[in-house]
Amino acid sequence: MARTLVAPTALGDPIGRDQLLQEYGLASPTGEGLLVAGAEQSMEPLQNLVALAAKLCGVPYGVINVVTSDEQRQVAAVGFEAAVCSRQDSMCAKVFLAGETTVVTDASLDPRFAANPFVTGEIAAVRFYASVPLETASGFVLGSLCVFSDSRAVPDADQLDMLEILARQAVQLLELQRRTLQLNSALHEVRESNAKLAEFAGRVSHDLRGPLTTILGYVEMGEDDPGVDSTHPAAEYFQLIGASGHRMLAMLQDVLKYSSVGGAIQRQRASLQTVAGEVAHDLGLSFGPGSVLDSDDLKLQVDPGQLRILLQNLVANAINYPSPDRELEVRISGMSNYHGTTVLVADNGKGIAPEDRQRVLEPLVRLHREGDGQGSGLGLATCRRIAEAHGGELSLKETPGGGTTVVISFPAEH
Structure with a gap:
């Protein structure tokens, strides 16, 4: 039994899959766990969503699987502990790019899954299995929302409709996580930039204030010279130089304050x-x-x-x-x-x-x-x-x- 979601041509498994998953906090450059600790905060709503999906379908198990280039990562699970397995052993990895919801009444009788370790008893003994692709607006498929049982089951149309709705909700939560991570990254870069700007402004301010202070010192000495009275031509020059120098010092102070x-x-x-x-x-x-x-x-x-x-x-x-x-x-x-x-x-x-x-x-x-x-x-x-x-x-x-x-x-x- 299959329910079409989108045209298969809109989907794909891009070469940069792991890099894209990193943007969602679902993979790390080293391949170990989540990209950042902050991404774990969004797992609780996903966990609740999975629990609702399993309950709606009347089965004991539910999971959100993320499929990397070589692994399946269970980021939220109900009825068992989330774990990681190879992509080759994953049931969802075989169908998550098909562009449709997959529903199998008895996986042991389905040629796609009969020899899978999640079906044979090597890892689990799955019989009923339903999987909805987690497709983003750009057509990238993160993985799947999956519910399953160790006994046969036949979901009705309403249950499958709700499962697909919950899959779309899961994608929205993961998109929100992606934007949050991007914002945090941008904020970190801004803070680093601000720190560098403050350091640079401090150095420039120090380097420029020294010569300016020296110039203003000589201007004051010139103004105090007994031979330079108010009628002397140099008096006006000293006054102009002094006023400009003090304006420059004030500007340097303002720039330093703004940068810090x-x-x-x-x-x-x-x-x-x-x-x-x-x-x-x-x-x-x-x-x-x-x-x-x-x-x-x-x-x-x-x-x-x-x-x-x-x-x-x-x-x-x-x-x-x-x-x-x-x-x-x-x-x-x-x-x-x-x-x-x-x-x-x-x-x-x-x-x-x-x-x-x-x-x-x-x-x-x-x-x-x-x-x-x-x-x-x-x-x-x-x-x-x-x-x-x-x-x-x-x-x-x-x-x-x-x-x-x-x-x-x-x-x-x-």
Whole structure:
């Protein structure tokens, strides 16, 4: 008895089978076990799915078999301990690429399986056997969902329909595992890249700050020379060189800060009000109700050092881009629920036009508006990087009455 699933021409057994199985965490380069330990976490739902398949078909045994180039690996099994056997001994390996569901009432009477060690009693004594290919959307067949018994059985059409549905569910679980492994791999690469970027930026910053500091030292000596007064032609040159040198030092510091944040996050319980007070002290601002900077008291699980950098950058931006029509005010507030914490930093400065709000979050982007203060274009990019390193997001909106409100979400840890 056979039930066609897809055309056989859509299937195949590619040369790179083991490499593709590695992407699903179902094979390792050494051929020993799963690709990564994290892949084992998805085995429990597969185990439950196999148990349901066996129960629906009224048989004691069920298994998800993955077929490599030379082995059959039982990644989830019910009624017996999962094991590994050679592909040559596998029953599923003989039919999983056929493009159809295989149903055998008595395997000992089927010429494909009569001499198989799972049938003869050498390994087992299978009689009833049903196997559904685990085919992905791309046409790659991972293996099969199989149910069997040591006695004869005849499943009805509804049971076989459910078995095929469960096979598709198994493929979806394995696809989810594949995407998770790909995401983890990409995250690992990003973290390695960030670490290398921080190391490189540190070296470059150190190598460039030395000559710059020397140049600025000689500039100061020249400015202090008794023969160079304000009317001397060199005075203007010293002033231009000094201003450019200090801007370069500030830029180097911003690049170093941008490259170093968002690496290893050390979450701790932190007080938003305490960190905001430290930022006010660093920037020389009055703090508290009725002052330039005010903050709610909120407890959140973040990296305190990076939260301080984030708030300091945002408050410094408010200082650099004030409104000419009103005294500067910055208000920091927040709210928490089971989803996480949202922090809002609202100023009453000149604001940012809606069409520019996404663009200014990119590194080295400045608007160059009349009256704007000096900046490297890395402040908001650094803040967004800190938010994303915590698994959150950063966005900009308009403050009621004028100005910019920065919204930072920090999701809850699970």
